[in-house]
Every structure is written in structure tokens, then in C-alpha cells.
Amino acid sequence: MAExxxxxxxxxxxxxxxxxxxxxxxxxxxxxIKKSDLYxxxxxxxxxxxxxxxxxxxxxxKGGLVIVQNGSFTHSKSLAIVNGGNSxxxxxxxxxxxxxxxVENRICIFNTGENTNYIVKNGYSSNMNVYLLFLGI
Numbered sequence: 477m478a479e480x481x482x483x484x485x486x487x488x489x490x491x492x493x494x495x496x497x498x499x500x501x502x503x504x505x506x507x508x509i510k511k512s513d514l515y516x517x518x519x520x521x522x523x524x525x526x527x528x529x530x531x532x533x534x535x536x537x538k539g540g541l542v543i544v545q546n547g548s549f550t551h552s553k554s555l556a557i558v559n560g561g562n563s564x565x566x567x568x569x570x571x572x573x574x575x576x577x578x579v580e581n582r583i584c585i586f587n588t589g590e591n592t593n594y595i596v597k598n599g600y601s602s603n604m605n606v607y608l609l610f611l612g613i
Contacts, residue, residue: 521610523596527583529604532597537612538587539564544596546572546583547605558594562587574599 488498496508515522521535535542538560545553554570562576574582583606584597598604 519612521608521612523606523608525606526603527596527598527606529598529601532595535594535596535608535610535612537610538591538593540610540612542585542594542611543609544570544573544583544585545607546570547607548603553607556585558585558587560587561590 495511497511497514498506498508501507516536519537519540521537523533527533539558541555541557543553543555545551549572550570552570552572553568554566554573555568556564556566556575558564558575564575566575572583574584574586576586578584578586578597578599580599582599583604584599585594586597587594594610596606596608598606
């Protein structure tokens, strides 16, 4: 049987992205966690990808701060504070983004009522590049 070798973490290669993060648990053992799980634990959710027409993704939070951009049309970002009851305050509006309801020809951020997670939806019939950062509270 092959003998396991400990690899010093300071010898790991430096990269700009990874699927997993390696760390040390409270008992000193080495562990790995998915980057997406670590983000969620920290209250973060991030999307940087192309949505097909009508596609939607659930955001794993019921409220927080959201920054969103329709990268297919603009470099401008929209900023809003969203609450659990599908309400909130749009601080920086953008004509390509719609909050609190589904409409055609917009990237929509909404939920379906009390105690439900938010959804980001491509309201266009064509593919759209969506960039979103959600700080869940």
C-alpha cells in the first residue's frame, strides 16, 4: 500500500481559481471545502455566467444586498437592498435590471413571498451575460 505523504501548504502552487479550498480544522486535521460552500457560509453568492433565455437560478438567501449587471448590454451595475417580503430599496437603478417582479426583456431579481429565497431570472428570450454578487443577511 502506498504511503501517504503530508504536503506542506506553503508548497502548493499559487492559482487564481479553484473548486476547493484546503484548510485546517479545529482539531488540526486537514480538510477541504467547496468554494461555493465557503462563500455561502460567509453569506456570499456570486454568479458570472451566461443565462439562456428564460433561465432562472435560486439565490440561497432571503434578503441582503445585491449588485447585478447585464453584461450583454452595459458595464453599469445596479445596487439594491432586498428584504424577505419581495420588497426593498433600489439604491442604483439600471434600465436592464428589474427588482421585485418578473418582466420581459430585463434581468429580474425577485422572490415569491415571505420566507422564500430570491431568484435571478433572464427575462430575455436570448442568452444574457449576468454578473451578480449577493451579500446575504
